[in-house]
Amino acid sequence: MLADADGTAYASLRRRPVDRAERYALGKKLRARVPRKSLGDWAPPAGRPDPVQQIMDSHEGRVGRLVPIRVGRMVASPYGFLRGTAVVMAEDVARLPATGITPVICGDAHLGNFGFYASPERDLVIDLNDFDEAHPGGWEWDLRRLAASIWVAGRANSMSEEHCAEAVRTCVAAYREEVRFLADQPLLSRSFGRIDVDRLADESSAALRQEIVHAARRARHRTSDRAVPRFTTEVAGRRRIVEESPLITRVSEAEAELIGEALDEYLHTLAPHWRRVLGGYTIVDIAHKVVGVGSVGLRAYVALLEGSSADDVVFLQLKQARRSVLARYVHGESAWHAHQGQRVVEYQQALQTVSDPLLGLT
Template structure:
C-alpha cells in the first residue's frame, strides 16, 4: 500500500472556539410526574369534552407513552439505582402476566375519566386473580378476601371490574393455558359472581358478616385454607428465626438491622396507640425483638423499602412471636385519573389503611399507617397462613369457580363502602341498576378485557425492546 505523503503546506492556526460548559448541557430539572396533567384531563373528559386520551395512541407515539409512564412510575427507584427496580424490570420483560400486574399506572391512564356516570365505591384499585387470598382477621383467624390495598381509592365500581376481568383474561392464558372461548367463560363467571353477590346484598344487607371462612368456603378455596395453615412455631423457626430464636437469621431475603430496634419500637408504639391495640394474650407486650430488611418481595412494589419487625409473643420462648411488615407506601396509580369525586380516602399509607378498614369488616388489627423518617409506611401482620391460590394448578373448571368466588369477594368489599366508608347513598341497588341489563353489561366487560389485553400485548413488546436498549436506566429529564 502506498504511503501517504506529508503535506508541506502551512495552515493558519485554528481559532479557539468557545466550548460548552457542563452547566449549559445539564438538564434544568428532572421531568416531573404527570399526575396533575392527567387529573386535568380526567376533569375535562368527565365534563364531556372531546379529547385524545392515550388509549388511542399507536405506533411510536404509544411506545414513547409506555416508556415515559413506566419511567415516571419508578422514578425514585431508578434514581436510587435500586436492585429491586432492575429486578422488577427484568421480570416484567420476561413475563406478560407480571407486566400486567406491575404496570397499573399504564393500565389506568388508558381509562382516564371513564365511567363518571357509574356509582362510586371504595375500589381495591388493582384487582387480579393473585390479589385475593387467605389472611388473618381481627382475632388472628384465617379469612379469604381481597388482600392488596396499595392502589385503593374512591372510584366507579366498574374500574375494579374491568381491571379484574382483564387480569383473569390474561392469567387464564398465561398461567392456565386456556383458549379464548374458555377465557370468555371465566371472565363472565367473575362478573356474574360479583353481580349475584351484589344483588343478594341489595336484598339482605349481610355484607358485614359474609366473610369466607374455613367452615363456609366453596370447595375451590377450602383447599387453600387447608394448605395455607401452618403452626406458628414451625413457620417462625423454618422461615425467619436464628437457631437461638432471638432474632431474624440473615439469608438472601432477610437482612437483619438489629440496630434499628429503637426506631421501630417507636413506630410500633405509635401504631398501637392509633389502632387502639392493648397488650393481650395474642399480641404480648408489643416489644420489638429484632428488625430486618426484606428483599425481593412483591411485583408492583418490588424495589420499595420493606421491613419486618419481630414482636415478642406472650410466651417469650419464640414460639408465638409476631412478624409485622412495614412497607413504604405511595400514592395510588389511580390518583388524578378517576372521575372527579367529593370522596377522599387520604394519601399514601393513610389511604391504604382506610381502604382496608372499609373493605375488610373484621380485618387484621395490625393493618395501619405510621411515619418513619418522614416517609409513609403501611403496616400489617405476616401470618403463618397468609397465602394465595396457585393459579397454574387450576383446571379449566376450577378457573371458573375461582373467578366466581373472587367476584363475590369483590362485591362484599364494594358493598361495605356505604357501611364503613364515606359513600352517602345505598350502593348495592345503585350498582345493580347501573349494571342492567345484565347480559349487555357482562358483554361489555368481556369486550373491554379482550381489547385491553391485546393493547397490553403490544405495550409489552414495545417495553421489551426499550428494556433491552437500556431505556429504564435513567429517569425522564427536561433539557433547556
C-alpha cells in the same frame, strides 16, 4: 344522578339518605347515559402515554438496587407484567365510559390480590388482601382489572381463548348477582357478609373444591410459629431473621432504631385492647423484605417480636405507602390524604368485611 345521591345525609343520623326505590330509578337512568354495552369497549386512544415510560416513572423513589428485581418479575410473564402495571391500567380505565358511581375500590383488584387469611376469630376467609392503591374510584375500574387478570392468568395456564372468555363471563355474572343480592340486604348485613372456606367450597365444582381444600390447608400453615424455623436462626442465644440477599436483608442499627420508634408510634393507632396485647412483645430483629411485584423497591420490613417465651413470637410487616395511582384521575394533584398510611388502613377496613386487628399506621 345516583353518583350525587350519597351526599351529606351519610354524615348525619338525623337526615334520611335517598331510599332504595329512588336509588334503583336513578341507576336505571344511568343506562341511557352510559349504555352497558359501552363498558366493554376499548381501543388505545390518541396520545396514550407510553406504558414503558409510565413504568420507568413509577420507579422514582424506590430503592434503586431493587428495581431490577421488579423488572425481572414483570418481564417473566404477561401475568407478571400485569401485576406490576397498576399505573398503566389506571390510565387506561380512567378514560373509558363509566357511570360516575365512585365507591372506595381496591385500585389493583387483579386475581392475585385475593387470598385466604385468618379472621380475629381464627376462621379462614377469602377476600382482597392488597390495598396499596385503594381509593375512591369507578367500580368499573376494579372489575375491568379483575376481568383482564383472569384472562391473562388463563392464557398463562394454557387455557384456550374460549375458556378464558367463559371464565371472565362467569366472574362478571357472579359480581352482578352478588351486587344485586347485597342491594336488597339491610345496611348492616352488607358489612357482615363474608366468604369463608366452607361457603366457597360448597358453591364450587368438585374439581375446584379440591383445589380450595388444598389452598386452605396451605394457608392455615402460614402462621408466625410455623414461620420461625424457616425464617429465623439462633445466633449467640438470640433469635435472628435469616438473610436471603437481596430479598431479605438486615438493616443497620440506626435504621432499626428508627423503625423501632415508628413501631412504638404504630402501637398507639391500635384499639386499646390490642395495644395492651401487642405491647407485651419486644422487638428482637428487623429486616428489609422484598414483597410482591408492584411493591418491589418500596420500603418494606418484617419485624420479629418475642412475647412471654422464646416460642411466643409474632412477625409484623411494615410497608411503605405512596399516593394511589388512582388519585390523579379522581382529584388531580390536590391532596385528599395527609398520610398515605392512613388512607390504606381506612380503605382496607372499608373494603374487607374482616380486617386484621393489628392493622395500623405510623
